[in-house]
Amino acid sequence: MTRRQFIKTGAMIGGGLVLACHLPFGRRDSEAASEEVFAPNAFLRIGRDNSVTVIVNKSEMGQGVYTSLPMLVAEELCCDWKKVKFRPSPVAPEYNHAQFGPIMVTGGSSSVRSEWERLSLAGAAAREMLVTAAAQAWQVDPSLCRAENGIVISPSGARLSFGALADKAALLPVPKQPKLKSAKKNLLGTPAKRLDSPAKVNGSAIFGIDVHEPGMLTAVIARPPVFGGKVAHFNADTAKAHPGVRAVVAVEAGIAVAADDFWQALKGRDLLEITWDEGKWAGISTPLMHEQYAHLATTTGLIARKDGDAPTVLAKSHERVEAVFTVPYLAHATMEPLNCFVDLKSDSCLIRTGSQFQTVDRAAAARITGLKPEQITFETTFLGGGFGRRACTGSDFVSEAVQVAKAVGQPIKVIRTREDDMRAGYYRPMWYDRVEACLDKKGYPLAWHHRIVGQSIIAGTPFESAMVKEGIDNTSVEGASDTPYDIPNLQIELHSPANGVPVLWWRSVGHSHTAFVMESLLDDLAHKAGKDPYQYRRTLLAKHPRNLKVLQTAAEKSGWGKPLPKGRGRGIAVHESFGSFVAQVAEVSLDKKGGIKVHRVVCAVDCGRIVNPDTIKAQMESGIIFGLSAALYGAITLQNGRVEQGNYDSYPLVRMAAAPKIEVHIVASNEAPGGVGEPGVPPIAPAVANALFALSGTRVRTLPMTPEAIKTAMKK
């Protein structure tokens, strides 16, 4: 069977750009592909059988892009939604991110936002061509014909289906400036069933870990116990003698054992004798880092924002509030452990995995293999969770698989065990925030002096020159430096210490700690001023109608101010991130062991114009549970350079019984579309912390809010 069939089409449109495109057809769709005669641009194929295939340049990791992006095309195409299918795009320039530069990436909650215009135009252009083809057949003025539900209708009521018109439409020029439909939407704003659901409930969805090719070996890698460690020497004699083990090779990441199946590789790995050179990070521990961070927070950092003169105002104030917030390293802990399949030949390479960062991963593979990036075919499978982990600035899981494939000389699938996955990095950085604030005579913040200490996720990566400005990595301070709260004297400073721990974006990135700090302390200040925390925020956000609206919606829908059953407390938080505004109200109690039980979360979101409302709700639910796992349980800690957690017993996640009832309210908005994958995460930790304070008078400023952390805070 031929792996790939290439069809070259000439005129391509992408956001008004005319591009040449090599169009690969994946094997699973090869039968349908032969019927796909109308390929007006890089994102759309229409077949004689009326099928509409949308080629999606974003990775499906649960956020629903295999449905929402086709909806954008289908809305303008006026096709029959029931005929719409999705297909993952290959890696090619026309599939690069529409806003982030020459790179194919899924991240920053940007898929719908960045593709809205391009995919709308792609659909509109195709519709105009189909209408023109029909009008020519009928010899009528195209402007008198219309497209509806996959059919073009003439003024006299004659009908031709898109499939019947596909051959003729393919011969027409692509309109350079297609006209978008009127404001009335048929699909957008109405819940649509996810196109990927059927494959995900019958076991047929193929994730990276499911990839299988003839002659393939499966490999696991023995990795150094500390970051930056190297193999000093090793003995693989017994490992090689284990049944099924075919090769043991040294790679950058450690010693790889390749075998006929995973279990044999794992058993073979157990038999390796390795002496490690642990390198310079063998002594690091999170308590020591904490001390270092605490010291740094007493010194002046780089200024990320300065309004007025917070230090001077604070120096004169008699009633300063001083608060220290700490949050730990966090693992992404995607349910699908990291993995990658590589078939390397002398002049070509096939990589198949679930990646959010295809261009970067492919470039890394090119460096390792000596091939040109264009010689490397990169196929994206379903991702068993992403959360930023599969957009790795260091391309770690792809690089190691390419290195193993190169050393072994056979097609290889490298799989990480859960422990490999959790201990080998990357993590959300540990953060230490120190804030001093004081109030004006009316009880509102007069000065806020905030020092943030934590590793930059961008420094030392290829993105440093583009994303770190004058020493400030914006992802370290976002959510604080751009706070909408009206504080006349505001100073945000940053320290970015370096150490050996690999760090990366983790769902909601900087907002995952700054929202906790801002919204917790705001709550404290409200209480200090003797004001209701909801009303306090309303006053401070008076000039920000979108923040205000979600805040008000969450408060009203949650019954803010109404009595709660005994033993329950209610907390509120609001935060803007990734172009969307989210407010949440959490209702909590304390269980017998002193742990927090979250009963109910009411969430209001304004994410601008919407595509699939059910996906928005699902993403808010998802963000809340994800954020709750971090708020209540999540911590990666190090001792003697070693990560102390390894699996879901030591790194627990929210389970069924701990999952609160969640209500999501979408605030109608005609603003530009915002993201939905991440913005649900930031408000939940402060909403819960604020609810705990309302319930118990205890302010917890350390995550996770374990029974021990709560007990410690109560003593203060």
Added chain:
Amino acid sequence: MMITLRVNGTKLQADVGMDTPLLWVLRDHLRLTGTKFGCGAGLCGACTVLIDGKPHRSCITPVKDVQGKSITTIEGIPENHPLIQAWLAEEVSQCGYCQPGQIISAVALLAQTPKPNDTDIDRAMTGNLCRCGTYGRIRRAIHVASANKTSKRGKQP
């Protein structure tokens, strides 16, 4: 060693070591990749299969223990099963990786307790992690499937 397994009603053979967990026999040898690897320690439930109708974590079940027993994986659950239909109706799946294990646990629950309450669901589903946080929808889908199953039975003469 050549072993014979009865999976989804079919006798299948694989040449594996007897200590190999059932999960890897299913995935690597029988190519039934719907059953997922998540933790390797019985902590996440992604690998859940039915063995003689009872849910088990196949990642910690040596294949030697299941010879001659009836094994059901996600591939063996019919498309018209009320739980599959409910999972689709409630739009449960996000990344989808844990869902085969979730569905298998739910199949076992409904077989044992046709009308589960929320506490029954908590108990039966607590071993299945979902990093996307689809718990609320899983709970709804189980209730929906349970209601559909009951009403269909009710209509039968």
